[in-house]
Amino acid sequence: MMLSFLFVTVAVSFISVNGKQCRVQSGNENLILSINKKLLRSLGNKNIAPNPSLYIGLRLSDVHNQKTEQEYLIRLQEDMKEPTVSSALGSDSQRSTGLLALHTLALRASCETANSANMRKQLQQLKHRMHQEKEHISNTNTPQSNYYQYSLGVLALCVQNVKVDPHVIRKLVNEVKKVSEIHSICIDTLSMGGLALQCLRHLDAFYDEHLNKDIASAALKVKETLQKAQDDNGIIGNKFSTLLAVQVLLAMESEHSGCSKSLERLVTESKIGTFYNPMALSMLLPVLKHKTYLDIGTMDCLNETDNILLSAKPAGDIQITENVLVNLKVEDTLNHINPEVFKDTVNIPKGSSLLNVLNALKENEKLTFETENSLWGPYLTVVNKVKALAKDKTYWQLRTLDTVLLEGIADYKVYHDDTIIIRKVRW
Ligand code: B12
The missing domain is CATH 1.50.10.20 (Glycosyltransferase)
Structure with a gap:
């Protein structure tokens, strides 16, 4: 009896120490x-x-x-x-x-x-x-x-x-x-x-x-x-x-x-x-x-501190001078007759996001696209009038040649010789 009490005490304290x-x-x-x-x-x-x-x-x-x-x-x-x-x-x-x-x-x-x-x-x-x-x-x-x-x-x-x-x-x-x-x-x-x-x-x-x-x-x-x-x-x-x-x-x-x-x-x-x-x-x-x-x-919101002071925003990024070349392909894999929606190479300042790439193409009237605001930022919904909508359980997947991007169009930063594929797929 004493032994099992001891065991329980030891086990509990082990868990709490480990928990911490x-x-x-x-x-x-x-x-x-x-x-x-x-x-x-x-x-x-x-x-x-x-x-x-x-x-x-x-x-x-x-x-x-x-x-x-x-x-x-x-x-x-x-x-x-x-x-x-x-x-x-x-x-x-x-x-x-x-x-x-x-x-x-x-x-x-x-x-x-x-x-x-x-x-x-x-x-x-x-x-x-x-x-x-x-x-x-x-x-x-x-x-x-x-x-x-x-x-x-x-x-x-x-x-x-x-x-x-x-x-x-x-x-x-x-x-x-x-x-x-x-x-x-x-x-x-x-x-x-x-x-x-x-x-x-x-x-x-x-x-x-x-x-x-x-x-x-x-x-x-x-x-x-x-x-x-x-x-x-x-x-x-x-x-x-x-x-x-x-x-x-x-x-x-x-x-x-x-x-x-x-x-x-x-x-x-x-x-x-x-x-x-x-x-x-x-x-x-x-x-x-x-x-x-x-x-x-x-949460009871009692005795809360109020001590974070927000100073002026820290200085932004250093001026970008260099340009990079990025290949962009847009494919609609659900359209078996004509899957290629768009293909081009873009010359863009280093440090640009995929959204910057899309905007540059839009400004040059080469491509159109639409986004919808979400908690994570702009979500790509339409490219060259091709829609990928949640109600159809389709979306524009962002990928490179061998991986799926871990970030959205506004966050992903392109690099020189990058190949981005925007592919309409089902989820
Ligand atoms: C479900 C889901 C999806 C579904 C959404 C469809 C649906 N109606 O269910 C599908 C499969 C389509 C999807 C797609 C993508 N997703 Co997603 N998704 C999620 C998940 C699991 C839940 C989102 C949700 O419902 N949130 C709750 C509601 C209240 O918030 P909401 O903002 O209104 O939700 C909408 C948006 O978040 C939008 N959405 C979903 N994913 C993403 C990703 C980005 C970058 C943006 C801007 C919007 C967005 O769809 C949601 C439903 O309408 C989250 C996980 C998480 N931790 O948030 C990942 C998550 C947000 N997705 C992620 C990613 C990376 C993507 C993709 C970029 C993947 C890709 N390489 O293609 C794409 C978006 C591409 C585009 N077109 O812009 C990452 C974002 C990480 C980051 N740093 O930005 C997360 C956190 C998953 C992860 N851990 O990697 N996603």
């Missing part, structure tokens, strides 16, 4: 502060719709610039009042499930509680949307949006202790179990599912034993799949999906989670400037602060 290892090593405080400042500065762009993820990332930090965050919250609230969002393709559409969920999480991160009229309305809307999503899955086998957004919806309700419809949960559990078994999993989607499931584990009083068991085993499956996907350098999927995967490992922190190796890698990548897209920064800052989206539910 998933922390950024000391000496990186200035790096983390500079990331916090970059994210705060990114709020200044008034030309694009406010992004709830950026606000959430900042709220999960332990240091703040209250005025900047407060002003952004006002912009977010104004935006939430808009019933529809305008699309670059000319039609007004309803706000996506993911955006609705992120707005709800942002509102909670501002410490608006579940009883406020504002929040009640938001939660009601989200519950209704999740019902529609669930029906859509029943009828077509896929959500109206995608499983990443479906999971975000569950998460946003769950962190506020709102009972999520068991049928909605069941669909998430099934999907997570299914995708964990297949080879080409989308790590981001699996991670968001894992966060939602981990949150649901704390709401077990709402559900029967059978569902609780399934939630726990699906959450474990996510953790195991992420651990299996982790490479020797700590990358899980790719550099960007590692951001969310680390959140999951942090949220499920336990013995040998592999979390610290990936966290260390994120620190290294941060030092070499891999993460500059505000969306990536908003997912990076919480994990550097050892926080996850699950922590939003317990």
Whole structure:
């Protein structure tokens, strides 16, 4: 009896000591502060719709610039009042499930509680949307949006202790179990599912034993799949999906989670400037602060600091003098008769983005294209009048000769002799 007590004590302390290892090593405080400042500065762009993820990332930090965050919250609230969002393709559409969920999480991160009229309305809307999503899955086998957004919806309700419809949960559990078994999993989607499931584990009083068991085993499956996907350098999927995967490992922190190796890698990548897209920064800052989206539910906004000062923006890049040659091919693989849409070589200043390349061709009246604004930046939707739309489950894939780009048109920087292929494919 005494021996088994001793064993339990030792085992528990081993887990907690090991758990604590998933922390950024000391000496990186200035790096983390500079990331916090970059994210705060990114709020200044008034030309694009406010992004709830950026606000959430900042709220999960332990240091703040209250005025900047407060002003952004006002912009977010104004935006939430808009019933529809305008699309670059000319039609007004309803706000996506993911955006609705992120707005709800942002509102909670501002410490608006579940009883406020504002929040009640938001939660009601989200519950209704999740019902529609669930029906859509029943009828077509896929959500109206995608499983990443479906999971975000569950998460946003769950962190506020709102009972999520068991049928909605069941669909998430099934999907997570299914995708964990297949080879080409989308790590981001699996991670968001894992966060939602981990949150649901704390709401077990709402559900029967059978569902609780399934939630726990699906959450474990996510953790195991992420651990299996982790490479020797700590990358899980790719550099960007590692951001969310680390959140999951942090949220499920336990013995040998592999979390610290990936966290260390994120620190290294941060030092070499891999993460500059505000969306990536908003997912990076919480994990550097050892926080996850699950922590939003317990935020009380009391005794917060207000000590981040934003000095003038640091000087921009050095003047570019050199030019580079870039080959661009546009193909519509779904058009078997005439797949080649466009082909040319462009002479462009070094350091240009793929968007700069497309703009240069547009200015010379060689090519036309359209984009739609998204949380990650401009999303390419139409090239030379050929549309690739979500409703048809097609998209313009950005690739080189042998790899798929890890960034969008505004972020990817072309280099000399680069060959970019923009290919219409199905997803
Ligand atoms: C689902 C998804 C897709 C779907 C979107 C279709 C759909 N309706 O489901 C498909 C397969 C088409 C797709 C395409 C691409 N994706 Co994608 N995608 C995602 C995922 C898993 C979820 C997006 C989402 O629903 N967000 C929630 C909602 C609320 O946000 P949203 O901004 O309104 O969502 C829309 C946009 O994000 C847009 N979108 C999707 N991917 C991308 C990528 C970029 C760069 C941009 C600007 C927009 C965009 O589609 C979303 C749905 O309408 C994210 C993962 C993540 N962590 O965000 C990756 C992610 C955003 N995608 C990524 C990438 C790289 C791409 C591609 C550039 C891949 C490629 N080489 O072609 C292309 C975009 C090309 C283009 N035409 O501009 C990266 C972005 C990393 C970065 N640094 O920019 C992510 C983070 C995945 C990853 N870890 O690598 N994607």
